[in-house]
Amino acid sequence: DIQMTQSPSSLSASVGDRVIITCRASQSISIFLNWYQQKPGKAPNVLIYAASSLQSGVPSRFSGSGSGTDFTLTISSLQPEDFATYYCQQSYTTPRTFGQGTKVEI
């Protein structure tokens, strides 16, 4: 199975901050990497697919980059509604695997 490792596991930030979350795959997955946001008690919501494509309806302050084994999710200016947990997920092969999550706190 492909292991997905996110860092950091949690971070504290303020409104307006630039936030960067990284995700590393245990083997090359090309660009087959997605990012999700999950708020407490809610289902995840896709933000970025194929490493850098913004899902329709997602604010442009979210962006993704990377290929191969190393990927990043960037929030350019953190907003109050962005405090949540973020997961990366590979779609290169089955089983689909997720990172352990990054909790963004105030």
Place this chain on the structure above:
Amino acid sequence: QAQLVQSGAEVKKPGASVRVSCKASGYTFANYDINWVRQATGQGLEWMGWMNPNSGNTGYAQKFQGRVTMTRDTSITTAYMEMSSLTSEDTAVYYCATQIKQYRAGSWFDRWGQGAPVTVSS
């Protein structure tokens, strides 16, 4: 709009089975695979498997092979996930999600159900 509505919370005893349903509406049910993902309290997301609503073909994570069955009833556009031999470690919220596939972009989980809590306790 497209949505997935799941069945309600379940409480089961160890060794029992549970079936969770996922009712699809607002899109053509046969066109998108349904995947199942679970999440234990305070933990991360764990992919369980997928089902093609058109063919009924399935694929399961090795961890769940032999214990999970994913089926569908196309007449009522509903997918099901049944898990047997439950233990306390199966206590989690179970999500269904549609999978979008795109050439040279891979796939991603687009629409999610609201989640179905399953508690396994004696």
